Amino acid sequence: MLAAAEYLHGESQDLGFLESLVNDLETAGIGSEAFQYAVPPISSPLEQFAIPPFLDIHIGNFSFSFTNPSLFMLLTISLVLLLVHLVTKNGGGNSVPNAWQSLVELIHDFVPNPVNEQIGGLSGNVQQKFFPRISVTFTFSLFRNPQGMIPYSFTVTSHFIITLGPSFPLFIGITIVGFQRNGLHFLSFSLPAGVPLPLAPFLVLLEPIPHCFRALSSGIRLFANMMAGHSSVKILSGSAWTMLCMNNLFYFIGDLGPLFIVLALTGPELGVAISQAHVSTISICIYLNDATNLHQRIDELNDLFIIEQKHKKICFDLIDGTLLAGQKKRP
Template structure:
């Protein structure tokens, strides 16, 4: 019997290794390459010749996306966050496209692998920390002690705040990974259950319409989750940048 988790298997397409080090081109690498290619091709196509005065639906979609990310940065970070627009826009677009590609049957969901989402979250965590030190220098450590806190509690509060701050590097990636993996697994289980009932025939064929109907409903829900998780990942990145720039 096929396992619902087989959809997350990493398959080596072009084996590349040097001794004990493996750098194979996998199905995960292929999907990320396709996602990046689609992202660049779409925006290059839309922005060719500076766009149109009266935008078509493609240009309108791009402008809507630009406006959405711009407003998000304005609300969460303020005017100082405008210089981070390319980073935030790229993060949102990349995660969104990868999530949506994963909804195509027989494709691969890149964001369902912890190594990918954890790599993204750790990279963002390191970058945000660097921004904090560039902006405030050693005064950035004041972020670990809430204003107005009693000095007698400082040692305990600093440890708690340091653990909480460091945990951002984990929680940001785990949240995306867990939601995408759980949703795809559930859809696969219900689809397999419904298909098994249909293959039995008789009254079970009619009963199988129930799980298959749930699968279609969950597929629509997963499309919403794919967009929502890209938004959540992006808005949390904005919040972390806001904390690094403005401290408490």
Template sequence: MITSPLEQFSIISIIPFHIGNYYFSFTNSALYLVLASLAASLLFHFVTAEGGFIIPRRWQSLVEMIYEFAASLVQEQIGEKGKKYFPLVFTLFVYLLFTNLIGMIPYSFTSTSHFAVTFGLSFSFFFGITIVGFLHHGLHFFSFLLPKGAPLILAPLLVVLELVSYCFRAISLGVRLFANMFAGHTLVKILSGFAWTMLSIGGFLTVASVLPFAVVFALVGLEIGVACLQAYVFTILICIYLNDSINLH
């Protein structure tokens, strides 16, 4: 029986819960989001439980590397004013990293391959960053809609374009993360299904199935890299948007 490559993205209700027409069931997507949070929390807890070691061990070195990486992002993209937002940026990066990597485990679920998760994150940060802009600059924050030195005659057009561009950030953040995770996992599933079909037929195709299996293993390695890269891209874009709101140009 040939299954669809898209079956891996099916939302399955684990604990059904309804209130009238509203659906609040605990699903497999929510489960893996919780598992990602628990995995990250446990790792950081056990590494820091004894105060760490002077000579870092393997896991402590990994945690310190992630910490320093997130700190350098904040420092380079936002500057001194961004230090108080470091916990938020650090948590976001670790959360996305663990969620994406857990999705690479066979027979697991990739929560970031769904609109609801990625759009929920992107829109939440979009509104939060907008609030930060108003807290820092008040109504002067609206000045970003009209680039400095632009002719007044073009103001109506530029304001509309800048507003659309600004609002589109929330959509582009969610689409970028969702599309990359969705497309990569779909491709791996298609090629692995093709390789398994060749192996099952027998004869010459069994021998020839070595090639698609090799491609699948290479793609899995590539997808692990993409999982890390997409966590980085999402986080650095949030840092850039925070910088635009804090250090208004």
């Protein structure tokens, strides 16, 4: 039983205390199996992000195992397709929308707003070409992110490799769109307008680095928000449950603090999970705007630079005129 205690809770610095505890339990007739069952291992807050294989499949050096991310991704796809099918005319939808139809119409009407606001300088037909891809990204992110708030579920977007998967194809696709619209002049994004000539070689080498990091930033932002928020809720809820099970009035009163914090964090965490879908949509639209309106952006920067120079000249002229007028008034 001593080995079981050390296995469950790690090596203790006070082995005498463990030995006396084990002797008391053995005297009371509690065996090692009952001890392991009654005292489970200390679980980590990150244990909820583990990926155990449900169906282990290996072909050569490749693994095609069916895991919990695969299961919850399939559940997300099934949920979205089922919801869309139920609100269509063939699925029994009504001309007067019910609650589910209103939800789908709200999602469908929400996506064109950031597309029209963020992607400027294009005709409506060209803007609508980007609508299907952005709409699919927003819809699946909206249904996929809050899954971790359901007990005994799995947060698919809590793993960097999963959030990075859609980010790189989107980055490559946006880069291709930029070359299609601007040709080789798309490479001029690495040299902003108004840059002094001595700094131009350094900026040409440095500017592509943040441009390529857009794919990483999109994946890291979603992964970090999901993991940090769910871990905080797990830590506080585990602390509240431990204090509640101690059968002590002092601990029961002290349990109210973590319990209220968990309840207070549940709403914002759900809001963060939903808002990340909106943030991802806005980011895609901004990146598309930078890629498609490269010439317009450069012209706007040049115009702003010229206007700034004119304002400086006007200010200096006013200052010089004021000084000259003051000198003339002197006797």
